[in-house]
Amino acid sequence: MSDNKLTAQDTDFSAWYIEAIQKAELMDYAPVRGCIVFRPDGYELWERIQAGLDRRFKETGHRNAYFPMLIPSSFFEKEKEHVEGFNPELPWVTEAGGEKLEEKLALRPTSETMIGYMYSRWIQSYRDLPLLLNQWANVFRWEKRTLPFLRTSEFLWQEGHTAHADEVEAREETRRMLDIYAEFAESEMAMPVWTGQKTPSERFAGAVDTYSIEAMMKDGKALQAGTSHFLGQNFAKGFGIEFLDRDNVRKFVYTTSWGVSTRLIGALVMVHGDDKGIALPPRLAPTQVIMIPIGPPKSREKVMAKCTQVYGELKAAGIRVQSDEREATPGWKFNEWEMRGVPLRLELGPRDVENNQCVLVRRDTGEKMTTSLDNLAVYIAHLLETIQINMFQKALAFRAENSHLHLDTLEELVMHIARAEAAGTNAGWVLGGWCGSDECEMKVREETKFTTRNIPFAPPARKEKCLVCGEKSSQEVWLARAY
């Protein structure tokens, strides 16, 4: 049992986050630099994210496989940009089995190279294409600044890797998987996202085009929550992935890769949490309903009997219910389970038993309602869906409030940020026009610390001029501070 007081989000969002995820027992720090332990409630969120995505991957024709974690150092040399992007962050195995290795082995930061090597052996003919594989695995990036779930030395993820006979099909795959991430984020995580294209400077090392889903956290910062890459023939050429096409000509394949990671757990917390603690959407919550028996000792037996009955009914209906029968005050328990983000609380006292009713309290709104015990499971199943939808709507409203569409020049952006800082509020996201030049992109970054998040496919407004240089803008770009 833990002390429930958290730093307020407005006081120090980072402190709130670190306290919230530890007190909710999602994670703990590990005795290895930048590594965390995923505790059961944190890991179960990942298991539910896995299940939801894995089903979607399989429905779209992908199968899972598993490739070695250790990657020979020479493999990184085969794609020039890739090695430059990842080399600084790699941990290396240099000794094993009591001997120094002849070639050192990297702990995978991502598996394009290893999978590229295997694909070059497996793919011979157009009949072997498309090859649609996915891997669930641990990966390593030895980054300087770490933050639990968002950026850790070791993390868990999935990485899809596909090979195709032609560019059109590979590009379709890239977008299809991005759309799956967006649909999953919105329907299961209740987290609205913008799908769009990354600017060249923010591309994956080795990609031709990178697409992302970007979500707004409660501090107004952006989180890149998933990416999908069109790799063109870069890795195919690096690893010699060739096939004999129908026209009897040997050609290089086109490849894609796409991934989401355990940073989605951090996203869930930062999108839905409040000063009471984390708040979990019902579709992913390990516990959807927490039952709390109430009342004086003399009524205990009667209340507990009814609790057991209600528990059984909810369980039988497939609702993830837990009953808190510990020795502690109801008030303490209310705080505890709000802090842990359980979507719905069910209170049952002696008077409720007499009146064949219970009290339900929603985590998302705080709304308290007295409800008949008749058909309770059906009622609660509907209510959980309502909560799921309301959490999405709340996040959508928050995002709209903190999205600024009417800033047209860099000066206006600088002013906007200064005003927000003075008021102690967040500056949110800004949709700017962009001429497409690196110079303008870098200038915004230097002067405001805002970076380009993505170029949304369906921008909420049109911008005729570049926010920086005022020249004709060919596209809109989301600008924000980012994790």
Add this chain to the structure above:
Amino acid sequence: MSDNKLTAQDTDFSAWYIEAIQKAELMDYAPVRGCIVFRPDGYELWERIQAGLDRRFKETGHRNAYFPMLIPSSFFEKEKEHVEGFNPELPWVTEAGGEKLEEKLALRPTSETMIGYMYSRWIQSYRDLPLLLNQWANVFRWEKRTLPFLRTSEFLWQEGHTAHADEVEAREETRRMLDIYAEFAESEMAMPVWTGQKTPSERFAGAVDTYSIEAMMKDGKALQAGTSHFLGQNFAKGFGIEFLDRDNVRKFVYTTSWGVSTRLIGALVMVHGDDKGIALPPRLAPTQVIMIPIGPPKSREKVMAKCTQVYGELKAAGIRVQSDEREATPGWKFNEWEMRGVPLRLELGPRDVENNQCVLVRRDTGEKMTTSLDNLAVYIAHLLETIQINMFQKALAFRAENSHLHLDTLEELVMHIARAEAAGTNAGWVLGGWCGSDECEMKVREETKFTTRNIPFAPPARKEKCLVCGEKSSQEVWLARAY
């Protein structure tokens, strides 16, 4: 499409195994010493093993968590036998992020140390006990001789780690999990196993008692297919896992650990495979029914229409069915799918369509039957269960035939092995009496290469005298050559 000819099992079992798993596309060799790639059909077997075990773990109150893969070298020093057992096999990370590490980090061979460290932080009171966690993870053991699935540098496994307030409860847990492994192996893998205790020389490094399930492969050798360890207070003392008990006294917890790995995939192949290839039990097979349309081109349309209908019916009934509509002869396809171990083949030709029937061919018996298409899904679901049970019975009969219960002296054992070698058959397993001394155990090993597998809880015969020294035997022990 591949050449289907395999080396016969009797000619060279090892060659047969290596060819069978590659041609069935369960695995491929990777460009890293002792590592393999789990291809989709191999990985899907693991996914089904995971699903079956994970459900059983959760039903018995365990939850999953995830701990860092990298373990500081100092952690291994805290349990003396543990470090001696694992140190020679460890790969080490010595550099990361462009710098040499101050303390080198091992790639986990197992996680007692890391989890012991975390448990010492989480466990304070008897209220925190029992703590019942499991982890699905990759682990590393840099062994000299490697064999795909059975012994690889990197492999996948689950490791359960539990902490208890008292010894009785911890010992019960150790046995409960062993029983779960045995029940899973027999009912889902159709693989009979002997549950029993390992001799002291075969114990896990750091355990007080180790229990195992042992299975007989088709070459008569034994495979340790799962282990469960009672660790006593060894790791609790090494890592300071203490709790305040109800009586207000600080005590060390008792811990257990238990695991099975991707070697179970190898076991499946070696228990059920034959000269035609691998053979998969229906409950785990990625594809349960392979449909093969037959007949001349002119009847193709009619046959394909019926195939589509039957496919839909089977799919809707939850049967994992695939239809092979490639351009190849039926005979070639029959061999291909027998080699890949699909439990049931469904042939459909023009005459079958006219007669509202199909031909079913069982992989386990070769039996061919003509069956009405009416209620086909129900019929096939039953038939798959029949095949599952028959595969278990076949394996049980094979084990019985190759288990030798009537050898009473080392001389008889030596003779038995010599006779088997002369006849070119396998010597199988031998149940011997054992006085319990290390000397007798070592003597058998030196003279016969047979090692003690386990001391079965329910031996199929009583042995009054030690097979080696002739002294009074307190127990029976399985002796065999082992993987």
